[in-house]
Amino acid sequence: xxxxxxxxxxxxxxxxxxxxxxxxxxxxxxxxxxxxxxxxxxxxxxxxxxxxxxxxxxxxxxxxxxxxxxxxxxxxxxxxxxxxxxxxxxxxxxxxxxxxxxxxxxxxxxxxxxxxxxxxxxxxxxxxxxxxxxxxxxxxxxxxxxxxxxxxxxxxxxxxxxxxxxxxxxxxxxxxxxxxxxxxxxxxxxxxxxxxxxxxxxxxxxxxxxxxxxxxxxxxxxxxxxxxxxxxxxxxxxxxxxxxxxxxxxxxxxxxxxxxxxxxxxxxxxxxxxxxxxxxxxxxxxxxxxxxxxxxxxxxxxxxxxxxxxxxxxxxxxxxxxxxxxxxxxxxxxxxxxxxxxxxxxxxxxxxxxxxxxxxxxxxxxxxxx
Amino acid sequence: xxxxxxxxxxxxxxxxxxxxxxxxxxxxxxxxxxxxxxxxxxxxxxxxxxxxxxxxxxxxxxxxxxxxxxxxxxxxxxxxxxxxxxxxxxxxxxxxxxxxxxxxxxxxxxxxxxxxxxxxxxxxxxxxxxxxxxxxxxxxxxxxxxxxxxxxxxxxxxxxxxxxxxxxxxxxxxxxxxxxxxxxxxxxxxxxxxxxxxxxxxxxxxxxxxxxxxxxxxxxxxxxxxxxxxxxxxxxxxxxxxxxxxxxxxxxxxxx
Numbered sequence: 001x002x003x004x005x006x007x008x009x010x011x012x013x014x015x016x017x018x019x020x021x022x023x024x025x026x027x028x029x030x031x032x033x034x035x036x037x038x039x040x041x042x043x044x045x046x047x048x049x050x051x052x053x054x055x056x057x058x059x060x061x062x063x064x065x066x067x068x069x070x071x072x073x074x075x076x077x078x079x080x081x082x083x084x085x086x087x088x089x090x091x092x093x094x095x096x097x098x099x100x101x102x103x104x105x106x107x108x109x110x111x112x113x114x115x116x117x118x119x120x121x122x123x124x125x126x127x128x129x130x131x132x133x134x135x136x137x138x139x140x141x142x143x144x145x146x147x148x149x150x151x152x153x154x155x156x157x158x159x160x161x162x163x164x165x166x167x168x169x170x171x172x173x174x175x176x177x178x179x180x181x182x183x184x185x186x187x188x189x190x191x192x193x194x195x196x197x198x199x200x201x202x203x204x205x206x207x208x209x210x211x212x213x214x215x216x217x218x219x220x221x222x223x224x225x226x227x228x229x230x231x232x233x234x235x236x237x238x239x240x241x242x243x244x245x246x247x248x249x250x251x252x253x254x255x256x257x258x259x260x261x262x263x264x265x266x267x268x269x270x271x272x273x274x275x276x277x278x279x280x281x282x283x284x285x286x287x288x289x290x291x292x293x294x295x296x297x298x299x300x301x302x303x304x305x306x307x308x309x310x311x312x313x314x315x316x317x318x319x320x321x322x323x324x325x326x327x328x329x330x331x332x333x334x335x336x337x338x339x340x341x342x343x344x345x346x347x348x349x350x351x352x353x354x355x356x357x358x359x360x361x362x363x364x365x366x367x368x369x370x
Numbered sequence: 371x372x373x374x375x376x377x378x379x380x381x382x383x384x385x386x387x388x389x390x391x392x393x394x395x396x397x398x399x400x401x402x403x404x405x406x407x408x409x410x411x412x413x414x415x416x417x418x419x420x421x422x423x424x425x426x427x428x429x430x431x432x433x434x435x436x437x438x439x440x441x442x443x444x445x446x447x448x449x450x451x452x453x454x455x456x457x458x459x460x461x462x463x464x465x466x467x468x469x470x471x472x473x474x475x476x477x478x479x480x481x482x483x484x485x486x487x488x489x490x491x492x493x494x495x496x497x498x499x500x501x502x503x504x505x506x507x508x509x510x511x512x513x514x515x516x517x518x519x520x521x522x523x524x525x526x527x528x529x530x531x532x533x534x535x536x537x538x539x540x541x542x543x544x545x546x547x548x549x550x551x552x553x554x555x556x557x558x559x560x561x562x563x564x565x566x567x568x569x570x571x572x573x574x575x576x577x578x579x580x581x582x583x584x585x586x587x588x589x590x591x592x593x594x595x596x597x598x599x600x601x602x603x604x605x606x607x608x609x610x611x612x613x614x615x616x617x618x619x620x621x622x623x624x625x626x
Contacts, residue, residue, distance in 0.1 A: 093503045098511070338473075
């Protein structure tokens with residue numbers, strides 16, 4: 001590659017002639033010389049490519065950079081004389097030269113973001129309300145309809161959400177029962193009141209710990225799975241296909257999940273209560289040296305039916321929350337694989353938020369009623 | 371490079387496949403596949419849906435390991451090659467996937483810039499210019515900052531081609547380049563393939579069953595059927611071939 005420079009025509013026109021092969025090295029040399037010779041406010045730069053017989057991508061990048069540099073100095077840039085394949089190549093990359101200076105869209109300002117968030121939240125609330133109404137209608141009405149509820153799907157979901165969750169629910173609630181018993185025992189044993197730890201564990205698990213702990217486990221397990229499943233179906237247009245065939249998504253997909261979860265959750269909570277008490281029992285036997293019969297008798301005597309009802313009632317609401325939040329988020333996915341990950345995370349976070357929030361409402365309600 | 375080396379490089383196939391056997395699970399998909407691709411030519415692998423075209427592509431690009439057989443790039447065997455050495459060869463190869471295979475979390479610009487940022491030490495300004503050139507080549511310079519989810523299927527496909535071109539590959543693989551596109555966009559993509567070969571001297575292997583594309587782009591065709599090769603030759607030979615399975619394919623099933 002040979003470079004020839006000269007000022008031709010008008011005094012302010014810098015004329016540069018390139019020859020041979022325009023590649024990375026030759027392009028860089030050309031650029032360096034343009035930088036040396038082109039002065040601020042210089043009129044125009046003409047690149048003569050008549051004798052360039054070959055150009056590659058990296059050579060092309062230098063043309064773009066020379067154009068960019070000329071523009072930064074306020075000089076007009078043009079290339080001339082390219083022939084054959086070089087000319088065709090330059091014609092193909094010409095839009096790149098045009099769009100090279102285009103900046104990525106700027107990030108919205110704080111007020112734009114606030115406004116955007118407001119409208120998004122408003123729209124999401126409306127959609128969530130519609131989903132709740134639709135799902136509740138179909139959950140209660142479907143069994144009475146012509147086709148009935150899709151019981152086979154309910155059974156499959158029941159197995160997936162309920163039966164397969166028993167192991168982890170038992171393990172974590174047992175360990176929690178163990179921990180709570182030890183913490184409580186450490187506080188009360190100096191007063192000889194260790195037996196009341198049984199009351200604390202039994203009532204605590206029946207009213208609060210078992211429903212909350214089980215809901216969090218189910219949310220992380222099944223809630224995330226529901227969101228990911230619905231999101232993937234949305235991305236792969238399966239939900240559109242269902243709608244296109246005239247199926248109601250709430251009836252076809254969501255109602256069986258709600259029914260399965262509403263059946264599974266109270267059962268899991270009862271199992272969790274037993275596991276928690278069992279964990280406490282082992283502390284009583286092996287650490288506090290108490291008689292197991294005495295512990296069990298104390299637990300049963302302390303428990304009232306209202307405590308159990310409180311826990312089970314909550315679990316029903318938590319079950320509905322987990323399914324609806326998962327489905328709502330899943331169906332609003334955007335952006336493919338990353339979007340699926342984001343809605344799954346969002347779904348679990350929202351589950352936990354709504355579970356705890358509704359638990360506060362329950363706690364307040366039960367405080368004044370029971 | 372002296373004249374002898376240049377002649378030797380020209381004579382050495384860019385890609386040489388011998389007795390390739392591929393399986394999917396327990397099922398044998400391909401058997402006894404042998405062919406060569408030479409510098410600057412466009413070989414089209416064709417056949418009915420499910421005949422193993424994409425499986426062949428996945429095996430020769432080492433996305434999956436062939437059960438047996440040999441795959442050589444520029445005379446170098448790549449089966450059982452160490453990862454580092456394999457990457458050295460893959461660096462010279464570009465693959466354009468059926469749906470574009472763009473990363474949805476980043477704009478089109480960053481998708482194309484990714485291999486340049488990760489596999490070269492070029493300054494960001496040069497990378498920006500290179501990305502704009504590649505996007506211009508596929509007619510997407512004005513869509514650089516769109517997210518993949520905001521562009522059409524055809525545009526995603528073309529953006530995938532731009533990414534495949536990012537490192538100036540010497541060999542390009544296309545998986546169903548024009549499938550599912552409208553005739554105008556499909557024809558545009560076919561002409562892009564021809565332009566890439568003509569302007570950049572790229573060797574191309576395209577897997578497709580689109581008859582119009584085959585007739586537009588192919589120098590030679592390799593036809594697969596029932597897990598084996600049924601034809602390998604020039605496009606003219608394929609069009610004149612009297613084998614029922616080949617004739618049937620090119621007459622859109624009118625020949626029985």
